Amino acid sequence: MTPPPIFEHKDARLGTFALRALDPAADAALLHGWVTHPKASYWMMQEADEAEVTAEYRRIHEHPHHEAFIGLHEGRPAFLAERYDPSRVELAGLYPARPGDVGMHFLCAPADTPVHGFTLAVINAVMEFCFSDPHVRRVVVEPDVRNDAVHALNAAVGFEIVEQIAKPEKDAYLSICTRERFEAARTALAADASRTARTERINRDARTERTERTEPTARTEPTARTEQTARTDRDAQGVTR
Template sequence: MTDAPLFTRTDAALGTFSLRPVDPSPSSQLRSSRGGPIADVELLHGWVTHPKAVFWLMQDCDLPDVEKEFARIAADPHHDAFLGLHNGAPAFLMERYDPAHRELVGIHTAEPGDVGMHFLTAPTATPVHGFTRAVLTTVMDMLFDDPATRRVVVEPDARNTAVHALNKAVGFEILRTVSLPSKDAYLSTCTRDQYLAARGEN
């Protein structure tokens, strides 16, 4: 799998953000030698099981569980996972899905151009002001870079107040609270026009 980014955005304050597909290969297949590059799934296992990632709902997963999950996503025609880089270093995770077929089936009436999304920033002991919003802006820019995308749909945990504030800042509107198998969530949407208006470009 190529390491070439699929999308790149330059932030005036924080530098370069880019995304490439997650490589779901087991870690044993990616280490060329001792001290070689860490596999995506090994890296992501540390992220999704960190206490700060509690809303990602993978706290109890071991490495084989994470390998299996990202292999499943890679094989799913309605779901994709991307590794986000900040100035070339792994820094965030993004998932894109078709809400007509995944996550919100029977709960949200998907319209043509709807795209579902999740994102997660890597845990850090030295947070940078504005970083998570820059990540979300990069994610939204990538999604709307596809002219077929008309609206982004998200379903964050109702208790995740930090992400609700971020979503509002980039143009998301909460439609209603919905009950999903693993959580109560705020079903929220953001059209291309709402996103551009939030960025002051419309």
Template sequence: MSPVVFTRDVPGLGEFALRPVQVGADAALLHRWVTAPRARFWQMQDCSPAQVAAAYAEIDADPTHDALLGLVDGSPQFLVERYDPAHDPVGAVYPVRPGDVGMHVLVGPADVPRPGFTTEVMRTVMAFLFDDPSTTRVVVEPDVGNTAVHALNARVGFVVHDVVDLGTKQALLSSCTRDQFTATIVPDGSPS
């Protein structure tokens, strides 16, 4: 089992943790998540289990991109991809700055909806990314039609810059600095 690289306790929701994706062990789970109708913006709907495993093996082999599985009290609940925008198509549509980190997040299907859960997933991901002192800004490029994630991004401090053409999608280029993220948290650690 890969070691946990980040943990965060969320009162009322449990211990949120991140560990590197293990392609062999996690491939079936990732396939279920990325091919589900609710994950249509991941553009993997028609991928076979082997294609999903190959995609995550490629990420695993890329020194500028990594994938992490998000656990809540030890149970897989979300997926995070972290990447260097300078080595990604998004880097061709905006001026990448030193300290920029790209991110994708996918929350797995919930057996029982939990109020505030998705926001805490995003807060955990952002806290993890900013835990690296070299990260100064997080950049995201969700599909323009993904209104749910636009609202989630705004909740944790993202500012929209522009609609950009990434070839496979029209994306809402947005970014969030450490200060913008921190401003969304009140002193007791809860959302503002």
């Protein structure tokens, strides 16, 4: 039986995102297809077979400080998310941990037809999930230094790069997002989306009002934030690995 959702997030444009507990056995085939896809290279499981994927997520399932979830979009599996204690997992001894820190990873499922803004909506949902715990004050991540698309995406939701750190498997940018920075970034993104929707509506109305006189139609002027996040939609997959 599929576990029920434990968290839901409504995106004004793309609909409902949710998270449910991951079942290492039942979800193994699904996960294997995601983590071994060419676009998931930063997830670092490209060569894993299904048994190895099952074993890895069983280990996470049984870990007292690490959890994994299947993310849903409109009820269908669409992304993978992990939540962990960075003072004990991934970053133990590598940064000055504080009470209220939580770490996260997420991976969007491969898609034949990318949806504009989807990856940004997913990271927003995962961040909302992390901050839904009132004890969480900061989200801490450690993406590969080479993953430029992910750094832009992280910046769009409020992350700041603190320093470069050396992990056994990669060089990473230790990046931190406070609750306050996430709230400010979310407000700015909502304002950008509202302006874009309004301009698109003006353009649409102008096109339908066909007259002999040519009237200039409004044109969306992308903000630096929307330009930055748009570049991530094509290739941002394993965001924090």
